[in-house]
Amino acid sequence: MKKKLGLLYGGKSAEHNVSMQTAMAVIKALDTDKYDIHPIYISENGEWVRGPQLTGPVETVKELEFQALPELGSNALSTTLFQASEDASLDVIFPLLHGPNGEDGTVQGLLELLNLPYVGNGVLASSAGMDKVIMKNIFEVAGLNQVKYTSFIRTDWQSDKEAAYDLVEKELGYPCFVKPANLGSSVGISKCTKREELEEAFAEAFQFDRKVIIEEGVTAREVEVGVLGNDNPKVSVAGEIVPKTDFYDYKAKYQDGNTALIIPADITESEYGAIEADAIKAFKALDCSGLVRADFFLTKEGKVYINEVNTMPGFTPFSMFPLLWKHTGVEYDALINKLVDLALERHAEKQNIKYSI
Known part of the structure; x- marks a missing residue:
């Protein structure tokens, strides 16, 4: 019997476009003799829209960008999104989501509450793996070797920016890397070799997150x-x-x-x-x-x-x-x-x- 597979993709994230490319690739590779393919699109505005069942690959991302029905309103989220028919749930969900609001445990928590099988990591691993600071803290406890690192939240940085830069220079030195703590795909990352670059890197990274991590550069x-x-x-x-x-x-x-x-x-x-x-x-x-x-x-x-x-x-x-x-x-x-x-x-x-x- 064919499995009813729900593909969850897009997302309210800076990695929305990466997710769309992933969805296209997976759809192209799926064997329609093994799976009924049910697409669920999350727009960049956070709207969840169920598309028609797919019977084969799509050629463009636009074909996967479905529009919400006016009578449902924007941001409508219902368990019917995860039904294969009026009386049956999907067999398994494949969350093809990258970054916040998808890879960070939020969607995984929803699927847990609905008691639906889903591909990939659970709530704890997803949320801890998304936050680079929490992840590195756990790795430190586990005894894994890591480069030196430190972190700041936006309000602490704003209250005394010079102190933040001084701390980085004292504990890590140059070169160092400044990254948003909760983002992937190398978005918002800067390499710094001097104070001026460090200041610009903090401002850049804080556009994407309220928390940043700074890591010691290593030749490797x-x-x-x-x-x-x-x-x-x-x-x-x-x-x-x-x-x-x-x-x-x-x-x-x-x-x-x-x-x-x-x-x-x-x-x-x-x-x-x-x-x-x-x-x-x-x-x-x-x-x-x-x-x-x-x-x-x-x-x-x-x-x-x-x-x-x-x-x-x-x-x-x-x-x-x-x-x-x-x-x-x-x-x-x-x-x-x-x-x-x-x-x-x-x-x-x-x-x-x-x-x-």
């Missing part, structure tokens, strides 16, 4: 692995990102192709072993499920630092996570099937929990 290679599974996760081969620009920013990642992806990465067995072990440790520290992409720094001395994990990594066939698994022997369509199976497995396990005494 950027190596990533994919992690797949629930309680017994597996790790893909490693891949290396070699940006042709100064660092791997949004433009290099999505717009101008100024990045080389080397898969498998040219690293030693012991270096891979350390990365593999730390990826699993990070996955379990955040209580992840389904998938993450784990990002590391690897110095020329062979020291491994975890940078972050992404709980819903870019998911087009040309994104790092699917490419890593392709080189590990799992093709894109098979990867989607595996993630759906993992979602159903985790949901079935949760049904064994007692909620009464």
Whole structure:
């Protein structure tokens, strides 16, 4: 019997366009003999709109941008969005959402309340993985090696900007990186080599979040692995990102192709072993499920630092996570099937929990 698969995409987030590209790619790869495909679009304004069932791939993003019905009003949100018909729920939801209001535990919480199976990480892992400060604090407790970091909320920075800059220079020095704490896809990130750049970077990052994280710059290679599974996760081969620009920013990642992806990465067995072990440790520290992409720094001395994990990594066939698994022997369509199976497995396990005494 075919599974009724709900695709949730778009989102009220700076990563809306990334999500739309992901949705197109997944729809193209889905086997319509295995799945009934039900699209649910979230506009940039936060409107949730159910589209008609899809019977095949779409050619443009515009085909996935549905309009809300006037009688429902804007922001209408109803359990009927998640019904396959008048009397049946969708079998599983695939949240193809990146960034806040999608990858941060908010949508996952809604799906938990509706008791619907969904692909990927739960509320805790999603929210902790979205907030880079909380994530790094958890990694510190877990004993994972990281570069030095500090953070600020907007009101503290505004009350004494010079003190904030002084603290960064004293504790981290230059170069350093300033990032919004709750955003992915390299949005709002700046590399700083002097005070003037640091001031501009704070102002830039605070446009996207009320909290920023500042990380010590380190001379190292950027190596990533994919992690797949629930309680017994597996790790893909490693891949290396070699940006042709100064660092791997949004433009290099999505717009101008100024990045080389080397898969498998040219690293030693012991270096891979350390990365593999730390990826699993990070996955379990955040209580992840389904998938993450784990990002590391690897110095020329062979020291491994975890940078972050992404709980819903870019998911087009040309994104790092699917490419890593392709080189590990799992093709894109098979990867989607595996993630759906993992979602159903985790949901079935949760049904064994007692909620009464």
